[in-house]
Amino acid sequence: MPMSHSLPLLLIISVVATASATTIGVTYVPAPTLPPPEQVATTLRSLKITAVRLPVAEPSVIRAFFYTNISLFLSIPNSLLHSISGNRSAASLWLYTHVVPFYPRALITAISVGSNAIADRDPSSGDVLLRAVRNVHQSLVDLGIRKITVSTTFSFVNIMMTAFPPSSAEFEEPTNNAILKPLLQFLAETNSSFFVNLYPYFVYKLRPEIPIGFALFQQQAYNFRDDSITGVRYRNLFDLMVDGVIAALTISGHENIPVVVTETGWPSSDSSNEAENHQIYAEMYLRGLVYHLQSGRGTPLRREGVAEAYIYEVFDTNTTFENQAAMRVGTGQNWGFLHPNLSLKFEIDFSGGFPTTTGVLAKAVLAFLSLVIGLLFC
Numbered sequence: 162m163p164m165s166h167s168l169p170l171l172l173i174i175s176v177v178a179t180a181s182a183t184t185i186g187v188t189y190v191p192a193p194t195l196p197p198p199e200q201v202a203t204t205l206r207s208l209k210i211t212a213v214r215l216p217v218a219e220p221s222v223i224r225a226f227f228y229t230n231i232s233l234f235l236s237i238p239n240s241l242l243h244s245i246s247g248n249r250s251a252a253s254l255w256l257y258t259h260v261v262p263f264y265p266r267a268l269i270t271a272i273s274v275g276s277n278a279i280a281d282r283d284p285s286s287g288d289v290l291l292r293a294v295r296n297v298h299q300s301l302v303d304l305g306i307r308k309i310t311v312s313t314t315f316s317f318v319n320i321m322m323t324a325f326p327p328s329s330a331e332f333e334e335p336t337n338n339a340i341l342k343p344l345l346q347f348l349a350e351t352n353s354s355f356f357v358n359l360y361p362y363f364v365y366k367l368r369p370e371i372p373i374g375f376a377l378f379q380q381q382a383y384n385f386r387d388d389s390i391t392g393v394r395y396r397n398l399f400d401l402m403v404d405g406v407i408a409a410l411t412i413s414g415h416e417n418i419p420v421v422v423t424e425t426g427w428p429s430s431d432s433s434n435e436a437e438n439h440q441i442y443a444e445m446y447l448r449g450l451v452y453h454l455q456s457g458r459g460t461p462l463r464r465e466g467v468a469e470a471y472i473y474e475v476f477d478t479n480t481t482f483e484n485q486a487a488m489r490v491g492t493g494q495n496w497g498f499l500h501p502n503l504s505l506k507f508e509i510d511f512s513g514g515f516p517t518t519t520g521v522l523a524k525a526v527l528a529f530l531s532l533v534i535g536l537l538f539c
């Protein structure tokens with residue numbers, strides 16, 4: 162009898178423990194041809210989106226998110242890195258125009274100092290980057306603002322030397338020693354997160370042997386990859402890539418730094434192959450991603466999974482992805498999930514109501530177990 166007591170309790174704990182889900186955000190780039198930011202903010206809010214990344218942090222756009230309870234992720238453009246790294250006042254000046262007038266009415270939670278700034282492999286850019294990140298952090302501290310995470314954004318394809326299987330993943334040299342190690346130390350000291358753009362789409366394009374269903378979160382029986390060293394089984398390419406990053410962080414001695422996926426998505430058009438139906442792929446990827454992140458299942462190497470993931474992007478902006486390995490493979494340019502008239506291109510539910518079957522099932526399991534336990538104890 163003791164056995165049958167402890168088993169249901171164990172099951173309950175595991176059902177309850179999968180409840181914490183990743184924050185799902187979106188990247189929003191305003192344009193004169195698109196609706197005004199206030200209208201976009203209202204739409205994003207009605208879609209139950211709780212986090213927005215603004216690669217172009219215009220004050221008027223930040224203001225549009227006042228009192229929306231949507232958290233904002235801002236970016237400082239690469240063009241300012243040199244002045245900010247050389248001069249703390251330049252960092253303060255940026256904060257005085259983009260943060261101080263708005264915070265906390267606008268819920269700014271993160272600042273990326275530069276994005277993909279190491280792509281040119283210029284070793285001096287590492288020092289510039291680190292000094293700029295530190296200056297922005299120190300300026301925030303001087304202003305008495307301690308709740309904003311400061312880091313810089315990397316691109317998966319530019320920092321990973323070996324990514325597969327995850328158990329052999331490592332960051333690329335010399336970037337690792339010159340930039341990542343000191344940055345990770347800084348992130349650990351300041352409780353900040355590691356920001357990475359992570360696109361299964363680009364890896365799929367570079368490696369034709371990867372089945373499309375594995376990249377698109379399809380659950381077919383044959384859609385898996387095993388890590389032959391650890392025996393861990395991966396059901397989708399996103400988790401495989403996230404665990405590559407986590408394994409590389411672990412090798413660097415920083416296995417607990419939270420990971421924020423600053424960009425991920427799938428284009429609904431692809432310049433390299435007009436024949437394929439990319440709109441359906443984009444829909445499958447985004448729905449699969451949202452469902453997966455809301456399930457709270459995490460990845461095999463990290464139970465809580467990524468802390469946040471920002472979908473790229475709200476509207477089509479004719480993206481060219483300069484400075485990325487992706488340039489080599491002729492990639493799509495239209496990544497948006499909203500039409501310019503603010504209607505969804507395809508159905509996608511950000512509200513957390515998406516995995517209804519899982520939720521209903523979990524409730525049914527809980528009800529059944531409490532019944533069983535009730536019977537056992539009476």
Ligand SMILES: *[C@@H]1O[C@H](CO)[C@@H](O)[C@H](O)[C@H]1NC(C)=O
Pocket residue numbers: 211230
């Ligand atoms: C604001 O958002 C947070 C996280 O998304 C949520 O927990 C909280 O209940 C929201 N507050 C209001 C007043 O809506």
Ligand SMILES: *[C@@H]1O[C@H](CO)[C@@H](O)[C@H](O)[C@H]1NC(C)=O
Pocket residue numbers: 248249250251254
């Ligand atoms: C530092 O930055 C401030 C603000 O951008 C600027 O006014 C000042 O001239 C800069 N100082 C130096 C030494 O570059």
Ligand SMILES: *[C@@H]1O[C@H](CO)[C@@H](O)[C@H](O)[C@H]1NC(C)=O
Pocket residue numbers: 350351352
């Ligand atoms: C980081 O977080 C830990 C635990 O929450 C806390 O004790 C520490 O003071 C924090 N450090 C900073 C610099 O915020």
Ligand SMILES: *[C@@H]1O[C@H](CO)[C@@H](O)[C@H](O)[C@H]1NC(C)=O
Pocket residue numbers: 479481494
């Ligand atoms: C999209 O960008 C490409 C390359 O920058 C340019 O040639 C093309 O005209 C742009 N298309 C639109 C619709 O803006």
Ligand SMILES: *[C@@H]1O[C@H](CO)[C@@H](O)[C@H](O)[C@H]1NC(C)=O
Pocket residue numbers: 500501502503504
């Ligand atoms: C919005 O635009 C799309 C694409 O042009 C169109 O298919 C859709 O019917 C429009 N929706 C509304 C409500 O106007």
